[in-house]
Every structure is written in structure tokens, then in C-alpha cells.
Amino acid sequence: MTSSPAATRIRKPPAERREEILTHAAAIALEGGLERITLRAVAERLGVRPGLITHYFPAAEDLVIEAFVRAAVHEREQFFPTSGEPLDRMAHFIAHVESGASTPLARLWLNARHLSRFSPALEAALQEQDALDRERLTEIIEDGMRTGRFPVADAEAACIRILIAVDGSGSYVNSASETVHPAQDHVVADMAEWALGLDPGTLRAAVGALRHPIG
Amino acid sequence: MTSSPAATRIRKPPAERREEILTHAAAIALEGGLERITLRAVAERLGVRPGLITHYFPAAEDLVIEAFVRAAVHEREQFFPTSGEPLDRMAHFIAHVESGASTPLARLWLNARHLSRFSPALEAALQEQDALDRERLTEIIEDGMRTGRFPVADAEAACIRILIAVDGSGSYVNSASETVHPAQDHVVADMAEWALGLDPGTLRAAVGALRHPIG
DNA sequence: TGGACTATTGGTCAGTCATTCAATAGGCTG
DNA sequence: CAGCCTATTGAATGACTGACCAATAGTCCA
Known part of the structure; x- marks a missing residue:
């Protein structure tokens, strides 16, 4: 044209x-x-x-690998806010996942996780990006532990559990059908509450507050 | 030859x-x-x-799709024991996942989940197999609820949570590196305890008992 | 302004894939 | 034992892919 x-x-x-x-x-x-x-x-x-x-x-x-890294790095910024209370930052992260805004990225990760089976170089890049995500999320958790907001004892363990919830629910990203069960929509928030030792509903409320801010 | x-x-x-x-x-x-x-x-x-x-x-x-279905159906039998106490059947399922025996199948599912992005027919087959797994697992949970062994109220919600744990930890099946954190090895058991409302350690113990039977 | 450096082109090549189709031959049936 | 049905072959086709390389032409510098 x-x-x-x-x-x-x-x-x-x-x-x-x-x-x-x-x-x-x-x-x-x-x-x-x-x-x-x-x-x-x-x-x-x-x-x-x-x-x-x-x-x-x-x-x-190499182009494929660098493109994946670029997309992963770029999208990460959408996930992790730089400042704020730990609970709010965690809520922001979870809201982003549960809103569906991260769908393209989830697809990409699923894609890369599978493809890494055939490419050691891609596998290495993927693990590096994975580690970066873990780092970011662990930071938030440790912040919350310091302030006593997150009762959990092991930040890394909590981080891994939350990310497994994210990856697990991201597995269905290519399944067109509607949600099978309402619990599915909030698995990440629910599991994160459990992983962080929070009272049930704490994170769901914080996520909701993000979507409908009062002041 | x-x-x-x-x-x-x-x-x-x-x-x-x-x-x-x-x-x-x-x-x-x-x-x-x-x-x-x-x-x-x-x-x-x-x-x-x-x-x-x-x-x-x-x-x-069509060959690819039917082959996937065949593998999925065949491997499912390894997962779900036909009889026994609900807790033992759940433990058997989890032991199979955590032992690494299900690694090839996990790889296949990851594979299919990604590929289904490009093939509506594969996606349909995958959802069907997914539903069958949910059915089997839900059955076990409902059994346990009937006998009062599983305190949880919503069997389907628990099922979905457990399967998300399975899929989430299965995401890393192509990552060659050793476990990042010990918590990772038992995520499924831990999350299942939470999902079923069991006391922490219940399932881990049941899984351990399966591996080292006393009588 | 002229020349050198190299980004860019255009074409080729070998490899893989699924698909199609006429020719062949195995094995059952009468 | 003869003949039919069709499972099986062999070969060709076209659409992809990444890789390679000599020729071309921008753009900067001396």
C-alpha cells in the first residue's frame, strides 16, 4: 500500500x-x-x-531467543510496580495476571517453555528470565515480611508457590472455552493468600480495591 | 538391522x-x-x-491429534488407582506426579497446550482430555468428602486448584536445572492439603507412606 | 568531489514437510 | 487355482524453511 x-x-x-x-x-x-x-x-x-x-x-x-528475551523483559515492567506498600504491589501483580492483560505474555511463556525442549540456548535464556521474575517477586515478599505484613517465614518458598499458581493458570491460556469453575478466576489470589499466610480474602480485597479505588 | x-x-x-x-x-x-x-x-x-x-x-x-489422545488416555491409567481410601488414592496421584514418573506426560501436555494455539481440533481434543482428568480427580475428592476425610466444601474448586498446581509445576519440566527451592518438590502435596482443607503434612505423610509401606 | 566501507539486495541451494496419484502386488474368495 | 479387491509402493509436486554469496548502492570521510 x-x-x-x-x-x-x-x-x-x-x-x-x-x-x-x-x-x-x-x-x-x-x-x-x-x-x-x-x-x-x-x-x-x-x-x-x-x-x-x-x-x-x-x-x-539467536533471533528467536533474543526476541523472546526482549518481549519478556519489556512485559515484566507491566507486572511489577516500583513503589508502594508490599500488599499493594502484590495485589497489582495479581490483578494484572487475573485481569487477562497478561494473556499474550502467558502464551509466549508457554510457547518458550515448550520450545526450550529442543533448544538448550533458549532454555538457558528462559531460565534467566525466570530467575529475574523470581527475584522481583521475592523482593516484594521480603518487604512484606520485614514490615510484618506477610506472616510467612520463607520468602522464596512463597514466591515459588505463587509463580506456580501463575504458570498453572497460564497453562489454559490457549483454551478458548469459558472458565470451568469460578474458583479458577481467582486461583492466583487465593493461592497467594495461602502461600503468604494471609487471612483468606485479604488479597482478593486488595485486588478489588485496585480496580475500584475509593480515594 | x-x-x-x-x-x-x-x-x-x-x-x-x-x-x-x-x-x-x-x-x-x-x-x-x-x-x-x-x-x-x-x-x-x-x-x-x-x-x-x-x-x-x-x-x-488428525494423526497428531489421535496420537495425543491415545497417549493421554493410556497414561491416565497410571495416575488414578481404581480402588482404596480417598486419601490413599489422592496420595497415589500426587506421588506419581512428584516422583517424576509423569515427566514424559507433563512434557506432552505442555506440548499440546502450546500447539493447541494453532489447531482448533487439537484444542478440542485437549479440552476433552482435560475434562476427563477433572472428572477422575473430582470423584476422588467427592469420595473423601462423603466419608468426612476431606473437610473441603467444593469438590470442583479443590480439583481445579490441585490440577493448577500440577500444571504449574509441570511448566518447568523442560528446564534441566536442579530444583530451585526444596518447597518446589512438594508443591503439589502442599497445595493439595490446602485445597482439601487438610492439616499441613497429612498428604506429605500419606505420600511418604506409599513409598515406604510398613505392612 | 572521489573513494572506500559495508549495508542491502537478489538469486540460489539443500533440506524438510504434506499431499496426490498411477502402478504394483498381497491375500482372500469363489 | 484364478481373479478381484485394495493395501502398499514409488515418484513427483509445491510450499515452506535457513543458509550462502556475489553484485549493488547508500553514506560517510579524506
Whole structure:
């Protein structure tokens, strides 16, 4: 539509072009899955010839991995607020998961978790990103423990339990059907309450308060 | 090894051949993943020409789906014991998951959950199998509720919570590294205790008793 | 302004995949 | 034992994929 069939060749500084490629590859991965990141698909989106992608990423697998990392890093910012009370930060995290806003990311993780079976390099990248998530979440929990807000004793154990709840409910992200049971919608909040030693309903209330702020 | 290069052509009754194809396809899926089910791969395993597979499965996708179902159905029997006290049956289920015996199946489910993104037919089959698992597990829970062994009120909610724990811990099945935290090894038992309203340690003990029976 | 560096192109190649179809031959039935 | 039915083969096709490489042309610098 926009460009003429034989568009004039545009030459960009390597760093910028590489950036551009990664951005579009990450977008493709989020939209359609990591296996849709092909030299041709990325090239077409950029209005460029496939050979150019090979020039920047001699091994296509590396592009896939870097695109995954980029998407994971970028989306993480949506999850973890930088400041606030530990309970609110936890509620924010859970609200983001339960709202469905994290669906594309959940799909991507499911995708990567499976694909890592065939690619040790992707597996390594995935574990690194996993560790970063654990770090962030553990921080929040430790904050809450310091202030006495979270009665739990072992922050890492709680973190792992919460993340397993997140991954577990994220398993169904590709199942189109409606929720099987109402409990499913709030599993993460419920399990987090249990994992953190909070009174039942504490987190659900905090999550609700986030959605309908009073003041 | 066994067959001569130009083996004589063996003609089998269609039902038997079809069965054979499905069995080998399911084996391939369990070993290397659903995407390894190719006409050529299956044919080679059977000592047969690819065209024959097409003859029985005109659309390759159907073979993949049926192979997945076959593997899922077959493996389910390993999970759910037919008789015994509800607590023991639950413990058996959890022991099977936590022992690592279910690893190949967990990999397969992860695989199918991701692939179902691209195939509505696979997605339907997957949901059907999912429902069967829920049914089996819910039965056990309802049994335990009837006898007063499980204090929980909502069997389906408990079932969903337990399965989410299973799927959540199954997410890491392709991550080669050792366990990050000891809590990870027993998440399913711990979460199940919580979901069923059992005293902490009840299920862990029951699982342990299964592994080291006294009498 | 001219020249060098290299980003970009265009084309090729080998590999994998599913699908299609006419020809072949195994084994049951009359 | 002859003949039919169809399970099975062999080969070709087209659509993908990543990788490779020589030719081309932007853009910056001397």
C-alpha cells in the first residue's frame, strides 16, 4: 500500500537496524508465536529482503531467543510496580495476571517453555528470565515480611508457590472455552493468600480495591 | 538391522495397521514431541512407505491429534488407582506426579497446550482430555468428602486448584536445572492439603507412606 | 568531489514437510 | 487355482524453511 514495488534501498546504522529487527521479531512472537519468527516474515514486516536478517542474525535461532528475551523483559515492567506498600504491589501483580492483560505474555511463556525442549540456548535464556521474575517477586515478599505484613517465614518458598499458581493458570491460556469453575478466576489470589499466610480474602480485597479505588 | 533393504511387502488388515500407526505415533510424541510426528518418521518406524500413512490419515493433523489422545488416555491409567481410601488414592496421584514418573506426560501436555494455539481440533481434543482428568480427580475428592476425610466444601474448586498446581509445576519440566527451592518438590502435596482443607503434612505423610509401606 | 566501507539486495541451494496419484502386488474368495 | 479387491509402493509436486554469496548502492570521510 505505502511503498512502491521497487522501493529505493534504505541504509541504516547497524545498531538501529538490529534494534528494529528485534522489535518486530518480538511483536511477531507476541502475536503469533515464536515459530512465526522466520527470516521472511521479519523481513517482510520491515520492508526488507530476507538476506538482510541473516546478515544481522547469522543463526536464526539467536533471533528467536533474543526476541523472546526482549518481549519478556519489556512485559515484566507491566507486572511489577516500583513503589508502594508490599500488599499493594502484590495485589497489582495479581490483578494484572487475573485481569487477562497478561494473556499474550502467558502464551509466549508457554510457547518458550515448550520450545526450550529442543533448544538448550533458549532454555538457558528462559531460565534467566525466570530467575529475574523470581527475584522481583521475592523482593516484594521480603518487604512484606520485614514490615510484618506477610506472616510467612520463607520468602522464596512463597514466591515459588505463587509463580506456580501463575504458570498453572497460564497453562489454559490457549483454551478458548469459558472458565470451568469460578474458583479458577481467582486461583492466583487465593493461592497467594495461602502461600503468604494471609487471612483468606485479604488479597482478593486488595485486588478489588485496585480496580475500584475509593480515594 | 532386522529387515533386508528391499523388504517384501507386508499387507495387514486395515484396523490392525491403523492401530499400529497410532501406537508408534504416540510413542514418537512421548519421546520427542508432537511435532516429530511426521509421515516420514512414523513410516520409517513401521518399515513402511510414507504414502501409506497418508492412506490411513489423509490429513496429517488428525494423526497428531489421535496420537495425543491415545497417549493421554493410556497414561491416565497410571495416575488414578481404581480402588482404596480417598486419601490413599489422592496420595497415589500426587506421588506419581512428584516422583517424576509423569515427566514424559507433563512434557506432552505442555506440548499440546502450546500447539493447541494453532489447531482448533487439537484444542478440542485437549479440552476433552482435560475434562476427563477433572472428572477422575473430582470423584476422588467427592469420595473423601462423603466419608468426612476431606473437610473441603467444593469438590470442583479443590480439583481445579490441585490440577493448577500440577500444571504449574509441570511448566518447568523442560528446564534441566536442579530444583530451585526444596518447597518446589512438594508443591503439589502442599497445595493439595490446602485445597482439601487438610492439616499441613497429612498428604506429605500419606505420600511418604506409599513409598515406604510398613505392612 | 572521489573513494572506500559495508549495508542491502537478489538469486540460489539443500533440506524438510504434506499431499496426490498411477502402478504394483498381497491375500482372500469363489 | 484364478481373479478381484485394495493395501502398499514409488515418484513427483509445491510450499515452506535457513543458509550462502556475489553484485549493488547508500553514506560517510579524506
